[in-house]
Amino acid sequence: MTNNQTEAHEHSMAPATGIKRWLYTTNHKDIGSMYLIFSLVMLLIGGSMALLIRSELFQPGLQLMQPEFFNQMTTLHGIIMVFGAIMPAFVGMANWLIPMMVGAPDMALPRINNWSFWLLPFAFGMVLSTLFMEGGAPNFGWTFYAPLSTTYAPPSVTFFIFSVHIMGISSVMGAVNVIATIMNMRAPGMNYMKMPMFVWTWLITAFLLLAVMPVLAGVVTMMLMDIHFGTSFFDAAGGGDPVMFQHIFWFFGHPEVYIMILPAFGIVSHIIPTFARKPLFGYHSMVIATSSIAFLSFIVWAHHMFTVGMPLVGELFFMYSTMLIAVPTGVKVFNWVATMFRGSMTFETPMLFSIAFVVLFTIGGLSGLMLAIAPADFQYHDTYFVVAHFHYVLVPGALFSIIAGVYFWIPKWTGVMYNEGMGKFHFWLSFIGVNLTFFPMHFIGLAGMPRRIPDYALQFADFNMIASIGAFLFGLSQLIFVYNIIQCIRQRGCPASPQVWESAEGLEWTVDSPAPYHTFQTPPDLDKIQYSNGHN
Amino acid sequence: MDHSFHRPEFQLLFIKSIFTKLTPVNNNFINKVITTTLLSKISTAFTYLLLFLTSYSANSAWELNMVESATAIGREIHGLHMTIFYICVVIAIVVFGIMLYSIIRHRKSLGAEAKPFHESTTVEIIWTTIPLIILVAMAIPATQTLVAMYDTEASDIDIKVTGYQWKWRYEYLNTEVDFFSTLTTTQDQMHGLETKSENYLLEVDKHLVIPINKKIRFLFTAQDVIHSWWVPELAVKKDAIPGFINESWTKVEKPGIYRGQCAELCGQGHGYMPIVVEAVSEEDYQAWLISQQRAQKNANQVSELSFDELMIQGKTSYDKNCAACHQVSGLGIPPVFPALKDSAIALGDIQHHIDIVVNGKAGTAMAAFGEQLTPTELAAIITYERNAWGNDKGDSIQPAEIVSFKQAQGQ
Numbered sequence: 001m002t003n004n005q006t007e008a009h010e011h012s013m014a015p016a017t018g019i020k021r022w023l024y025t026t027n028h029k030d031i032g033s034m035y036l037i038f039s040l041v042m043l044l045i046g047g048s049m050a051l052l053i054r055s056e057l058f059q060p061g062l063q064l065m066q067p068e069f070f071n072q073m074t075t076l077h078g079i080i081m082v083f084g085a086i087m088p089a090f091v092g093m094a095n096w097l098i099p100m101m102v103g104a105p106d107m108a109l110p111r112i113n114n115w116s117f118w119l120l121p122f123a124f125g126m127v128l129s130t131l132f133m134e135g136g137a138p139n140f141g142w143t144f145y146a147p148l149s150t151t152y153a154p155p156s157v158t159f160f161i162f163s164v165h166i167m168g169i170s171s172v173m174g175a176v177n178v179i180a181t182i183m184n185m186r187a188p189g190m191n192y193m194k195m196p197m198f199v200w201t202w203l204i205t206a207f208l209l210l211a212v213m214p215v216l217a218g219v220v221t222m223m224l225m226d227i228h229f230g231t232s233f234f235d236a237a238g239g240g241d242p243v244m245f246q247h248i249f250w251f252f253g254h255p256e257v258y259i260m261i262l263p264a265f266g267i268v269s270h271i272i273p274t275f276a277r278k279p280l281f282g283y284h285s286m287v288i289a290t291s292s293i294a295f296l297s298f299i300v301w302a303h304h305m306f307t308v309g310m311p312l313v314g315e316l317f318f319m320y321s322t323m324l325i326a327v328p329t330g331v332k333v334f335n336w337v338a339t340m341f342r343g344s345m346t347f348e349t350p351m352l353f354s355i356a357f358v359v360l361f362t363i364g365g366l367s368g369l370m371l372a373i374a375p376a377d378f379q380y381h382d383t384y385f386v387v388a389h390f391h392y393v394l395v396p397g398a399l400f401s402i403i404a405g406v407y408f409w410i411p412k413w414t415g416v417m418y419n420e421g422m423g424k425f426h427f428w429l430s431f432i433g434v435n436l437t438f439f440p441m442h443f444i445g446l447a448g449m450p451r452r453i454p455d456y457a458l459q460f461a462d463f464n465m466i467a468s469i470g471a472f473l474f475g476l477s478q479l480i481f482v483y484n485i486i487q488c489i490r491q492r493g494c495p496a497s498p499q500v501w502e503s504a505e506g507l508e509w510t511v512d513s514p515a516p517y518h519t520f521q522t523p524p525d526l527d528k529i530q531y532s533n534g535h536n
Numbered sequence: 537m538d539h540s541f542h543r544p545e546f547q548l549l550f551i552k553s554i555f556t557k558l559t560p561v562n563n564n565f566i567n568k569v570i571t572t573t574l575l576s577k578i579s580t581a582f583t584y585l586l587l588f589l590t591s592y593s594a595n596s597a598w599e600l601n602m603v604e605s606a607t608a609i610g611r612e613i614h615g616l617h618m619t620i621f622y623i624c625v626v627i628a629i630v631v632f633g634i635m636l637y638s639i640i641r642h643r644k645s646l647g648a649e650a651k652p653f654h655e656s657t658t659v660e661i662i663w664t665t666i667p668l669i670i671l672v673a674m675a676i677p678a679t680q681t682l683v684a685m686y687d688t689e690a691s692d693i694d695i696k697v698t699g700y701q702w703k704w705r706y707e708y709l710n711t712e713v714d715f716f717s718t719l720t721t722t723q724d725q726m727h728g729l730e731t732k733s734e735n736y737l738l739e740v741d742k743h744l745v746i747p748i749n750k751k752i753r754f755l756f757t758a759q760d761v762i763h764s765w766w767v768p769e770l771a772v773k774k775d776a777i778p779g780f781i782n783e784s785w786t787k788v789e790k791p792g793i794y795r796g797q798c799a800e801l802c803g804q805g806h807g808y809m810p811i812v813v814e815a816v817s818e819e820d821y822q823a824w825l826i827s828q829q830r831a832q833k834n835a836n837q838v839s840e841l842s843f844d845e846l847m848i849q850g851k852t853s854y855d856k857n858c859a860a861c862h863q864v865s866g867l868g869i870p871p872v873f874p875a876l877k878d879s880a881i882a883l884g885d886i887q888h889h890i891d892i893v894v895n896g897k898a899g900t901a902m903a904a905f906g907e908q909l910t911p912t913e914l915a916a917i918i919t920y921e922r923n924a925w926g927n928d929k930g931d932s933i934q935p936a937e938i939v940s941f942k943q944a945q946g947q
Contacts, residue, residue, distance in 0.1 A: 060737075061725075061728045061732065062728075067805065068804040068869060071803075071806075134871050136872065139803075140801065145761075145762055145800075147760070147762075148761040148762065148803060152760065152803060152901065236779020243780065276642075278651070278652055279652060280654065281654050281655070282655060284655070285660045307764060307775050308777065309783070315686075316679060319675070330663065330667045331664060340635060340638045341642065342638070342648075342653075343650045344643070344644040345638070345639065345642055345643050345648070347643075362631060366627065369624060370620050370624065375612070375685060376616050376620065378685070378771060379602055379771055381773060382766075383799070443600045448797075450806075453797070453806060453807030455807050455808075
């Protein structure tokens with residue numbers, strides 16, 4: 001195989017063996033794999049917590065746990081899914097794909113790359129260890145509003161703060177690396193408007209990360225000062241302001257939402273054209289729309305805080321700016337639909353997940369538009385309607401795009417085709433499960449059920465039960481995904497061709513499957529490669 | 537809603553009756569089927585499904601939409617909600633319709649050939665402009681409603697609402713009426729030892745009584761962490777923030793009981809601090825106000841109670857106010873919520889015990905109950921804690937001693 005030839009040819013640069021390969025590696029593919037596996041493990045841990053939550057909410061009454069533990073579960077579920085599952089999965093994909101897509105031999109800063117990965121297991125080890133501490137794990141929700149997270153927090157909050165710092169350092173270094181790679185290491189001839197969409201969306205995401213992760217670090221540091229050093233940033237009794245916490249948190253938090261969805265836009269912008277056998281419609285407008293969303297994400301944060309008692313002018317500003325986001329987001333959805341229109345479509349697993357992404361993400365976007373209407377938000381805010389909304393954009397949104405991307409690129413990563421039948425089975429179970437779980441939440445939210453309660457009034461019982469059944473269906477069906485991945489890693493399955501998909505386009509498809517340990521050590525000649533996303 | 541509906545035995549009966557109604561098979565057969573273990577599990581699952589499909593209970597269990605409002609503003613909000621919802625539905629039908637059409641028609645398996653068009657500035661402009669116009673059209677009525685919601689001027693009655701972990705305090709400004717409103721659902725109901733009542737988790741000891749057709753202005757604040765006061769049918773939701781005062785208002789048109797909950801995570805009792813608003817006629821409100829003022833005066837008058845009376849009252853008050861943390865069993869949830877059984881405080885100096893209950897313990901979750909409870913309740917709880925669960929300390933305290941304790945520290 002070419003792989004062996006490459007290794008023989010560059011024997012001095014072959015991977016080390018054993019555990020040292022993984023500890024010391026500076027190879028973008030190794031680090032990408034570690035990120036992806038780490039995020040899969042976190043997905044399963046965070047998912048188990050979600051299932052515990054749904055078990056408790058299966059029926060009214062307290063069956064399995066005390067409210068105190070319930071709050072710990074909702075907090076850890078949120079933190080682990082956001083920072084442990086979704087974000088590292090996208091970073092893992094960036095590691096694997098960005099160098100191959102831009103024709104670079106590796107990431108620009110390989111040692112930093114290694115470090116930014118290896119910080120994560122320690123950060124999350126620390127978060128999970130709080131479960132066993134006296135006073136229990138953090139119990140104030142993933143948004144950790146002060147003063148519940150300061151004066152009234154369990155002692156483990158300090159460990160929580162430090163692990164958020166570590167995650168932040170990891171993210172910032174990852175972002176710097178992505179920016180440096182994309183700006184400096186593109187193959188000759190690949191100008192910005194020829195970059196694949198995944199690279200574009202990640203470039204913008206990386207700038208968002210750089211801008212807001214320090215803000216998150218700032219806000220948790222202020223918490224630390226309040227808890228241990230006698231300051232009163234968020235304590236009204238000492239002249240501070242609990243609402244200021246929310247402003248700072250959401251100034252980080254809203255761009256964070258787009259950090260979790262922009263790379264997803266990139267992934268489906270590769271998959272839909274491939275299986276529609278048509279170039280992506282409106283490449284330029286996609287780039288402009290992504291940039292506009294990123295810009296708007298900085299001026300909408302207080303729509304998470306419509307009920308904190310902002311002045312009328314503030315409410316109006318944030319309502320209008322939030323509504324504006326619908327415009328570029330709409331453009332993206334319309335472009336994907338136009339890409340499918342008059343194509344020649346087939347429906348392999350990555351395409352199924354991508355189509356579901358477009359439909360269900362749009363549903364999440366539309367409920368987001370409803371939430372933007374400030375007067376109506378007074379009724380939606382902090383209810384299950386919001387829970388339904390953000391799970392629609394994060395689960396069949398971000399997570400489905402990651403799953404689609406894994407199915408799409410895993411033949412390139414492992415050299416083996418996944419089991420298509422199992423993939424389709426996984427898709428249909430997930431699709432049904434996800435809707436069964438999250439759609440009824442719209443209803444119970446509108447009917448008046450607040451978020452983050454361990455027990456509820458009887459009129460919410462029926463839909464909660466449906467949601468719980470759906471959650472188990474969705475959760476357990478992910479084991480098929482795990483099985484498929486393991487089979488590919490174990491090289492069980494048909495060997496994949498370099499092209500893999502009939503009409504896949506991009507530099508990553510010009511190298512062997514599996515991709516050799518080192519690719520593009522000499523820059524590819526773009527003119528010789530049939531390379532087009534319809535814009536060359 | 538009859539909670540027995542959710543019990544497995546009932547469901548089995550229910551599915552049997554459905555089967556017998558729907559299918560012309562004999563009862564023995566159905567009994568056989570249902571008693572088979574695996575099948576009975578499946579049928580239980582199906583029963584739930586059937587239940588979903590058949591039981592449209594009076595308690596609006598299958599409510600799909602936002603609750604109808606009892607106020608003019610609430611109806612405006614409901615109208616906005618419906619408008620934006622229909623806009624979303626139309627957009628979804630158009631977008632998903634075109635998508636579905638492509639998915640059905642433009643498949644490779646049907647021999648569809650890809651048309652490689654990939655750019656059109658015209659359509660990009662069109663589908664940027666149309667949403668913009670829709671948004672502007674939507675923003676206008678939304679702005680009007682928001683302006684009305686923010687107009688708290690010229691109120692008839694002002695009520696200060698303070699959030700506590702985990703109860704609400706209502707102070708009717710310019711009157712002496714000032715009381716706490718606490719959940720009355722019992723721990724036994726929560727733990728399934730007792731049938732759940734109709735308003736499970738949505739019932740309190742003292743309602744917030746307001747007159748209809750009067751503009752009520754609420755002033756929200758909180759004692760400890762951030763809470764959020766929400767009554768869906770009044771369409772009022774506002775955060776109660778320690779150290780700050782927020783405003784909102786309502787004008788209820790129909791007499792009735794309106795129930796709501798705290799909407800901001802505020803600790804482990806977040807799900808247990810409901811709100812019950814009782815809207816009554818003006819005359820009834822005035823009568824209530826007078827009786828309330830009288831009752832409040834009486835509450836601070838104390839009388840001598842026997843040990844048994846203290847213990848009985850103590851059990852009731854303890855279960856209502858203390859058991860969420862320290863548990864009905866007195867075992868607590870250590871280390872955050874310490875056990876009271878065999879505890880140093882409950883078995884130690886009674887003055888220290890009083891101090892902890894009245895003033896709370898700084899830096900912990902233990903709140904100051906001095907102003908939340910009447911002297912009688914405080915005396916009963918302290919007596920109960922010293923003698924229940926085998927503590928058997930044998931001493932007791934009279935309400936009058938609580939009064940003098942509080943006077944001594946200038947309360």
